[in-house]
Amino acid sequence: MLYFLIRCVWVLLIFDSMGCAAQTDGFVRVSKTNPRYLELSGKTFIPVGPNICFARSVTDADSLLSYYDHYFGRLAENGGNFTRIWLSTPILEIEKQQPGRFDQKTEALVDGLVKLAEKHGIRIKFCLEHFRKITGAPAPFPSSVPFDKPVYARVLSSMDEFYRTEKGRQLYLNRVAFFAEKYRDNPTIFGWELWNEQNSVSVNDKTLLLDWTTGMLDKVKQQFPNQFVMQTLGSFDSPKQLDLYRSYSALRGNEIAQAHRYLDQGATLPICQAPMDELTSDAVNTLLAFAPAKPVLLSEVGAVEPHHAGPFKLYPNDTEGILLHDLLFAPFFSGAAGPGQSWHWDFYIEKNNLWGHFARFNEAIKGFDPVAQNAIPLRKSEENNLKIYGLRGEKTVLLWIRDGASDWKSELVENRPPAVISGRIIKPGLPQPKQLSFYDPWRGVWTKGASNEAISLPAFTRSIIVKMDY
Known part of the structure; x- marks a missing residue:
């Protein structure tokens, strides 16, 4: 009996050291019954949680893990199970010194984030890249992150070269292969986003971006057969975005149709100045029309100063969370696979202590399975x-x-x-x-x-x- 107990403990320790704890639930997948929703181990999975993409002012590893432990904890306490993290921010950038050479300390830091997510029962959508220029694209406003990748200036002269050439594509695929070797078998990873708001990248020929995405979705899926692969576009705030969203949402390899939309008084679409419930519901309805047989998620949503000049100045006034409430409820009740996934996790949710809204959303839909109900x-x-x-x-x-x-x-x-x-x-x-x-x-x-x-x-x-x- 003693040998048996020792053997069981040894096996559990081995699994924990391999990062396999809390993985028995399996991978989140598209529902076999209704492709507009998600499932986990045969049960409907509704992803509830905001973007927690980066720690704006944190520069050291210990502080970063403490930051995420706090945020994951607050989210989990209120029934949250999902978030999104950018892997290309300076502190998590694995190519720090040279293209294709991966930093071991940063690798350990990403491992630490994944283990924290496992600890709190959070599924992560990792965004692989976000830069828009090779050099010369600093943070757009204080406490944001830079939008360039100077380390690539050693081997590339422009974003056009990155997208046009085999050299550029291989740089990206090498990065994908690095993460695939580590995480392709880890169900804590919900999925992989190719690029944040890719249509905002500085290239002379924008058709490059759709062609690149079409091919890369398939290549990246080969590396991550059990995790979602998807792409995102910039905020759906102008008429010219309509055709872009139609094209990208319909791509066969784009497994989840996503939209970004903000309350923005500088946007050219009038719906972006409407009440939050209406502007979010409109985005979901549009995507459902473009991709009727896919899950739809409003994957970035919040309020900004005109033309995305920074977080909404009226956030401090919203101590009761009326904006957060509406962006959670309206998308799901319009047919999305989950509630809206808020931006401004720190400026808004944390500062105003609004985490309880996630618990209230979960309580409101408790016992209602949209798949089983054929809703x-x-x-x-x-x-x-x-x-x-x-x-x-x-x-x-x-x-x-x-x-x-x-x-x-x-x-x-x-x-x-x-x-x-x-x-x-x-x-x-x-x-x-x-x-x-x-x-x-x-x-x-x-x-x-x-x-x-x-x-x-x-x-x-x-x-x-x-x-x-x-």
């Missing part, structure tokens, strides 16, 4: 400024009702508190349920209702969840 998105507007977003399942209908008179302009610009909505009756046009319940995501309280085709809503501010069981 279909529904949207309608009621009189008196109520907006209804819903997922109509076979046995349960889940509605998220938003007060249209309360939004970022009324609360953060005009400083008008949200009104209490009381005595309101809605007629969603659905059969009478067997059981009716309500969840107030601002108070974290469930209540029961009387079952009728016309639904009498309890008093609420901003929004409320209606659950109808049949």
